[in-house]
Amino acid sequence: MKTFNVLIVGVGGQGTLLTSRIIGKTALNNGLDVKMSEVHGMAQRGGSVVTFVRFGDYVIEPVVEIGEADVIISFEQLEALRYAHYLKKDGVLIVNNCRIKPMSVLTGASEYPNDVLSTLRQEHKVCVIDALEVAKTLNNPKVVNTVVLGFASKHFDFDKQSWIDVIKETVPQKTIELNIQAFNAGYDITND
16 A cells, blocks of 8 residues: 555644544554654644654655645644645545634734635635534534544545544543544534
């Protein structure tokens, strides 16, 4: 298998790192070589978090080059816009329909753009999911990342059970069933 490149982007606290671990373990469990790199930024203050996951028969380095990502998973709209240039021409950008104002917007130094999704759609294949609304149906907004992962998983060549097995191994014991429900709910969404 040629190297498959994934970027996971979001804001600190959105589950970016957990999602990258699940993707990496799923690829590893499917017999692939996996390399990962995490850039935390100011994650604890709601800053940008970026994770690179690369997998294939043989992967040399963990960092995805600009214009080489097969899939970008973004938990927040502005982060999708910020990292869209990493997407390859035939790649897919999966965006959670969420807006978290960065400090520069909160202080009035800049404005949050109103047209993020339409701007992204001008040059990229964009799939949008409202994962918070799905998570609310499960009575737990903390599983937004797992809903997004379920939705995104259809853009990978791993079967559904592979993902579920890794979720069981990775999330805290008391949240396994909830995370599986969240993954299934995202997986069942067909609007992309």
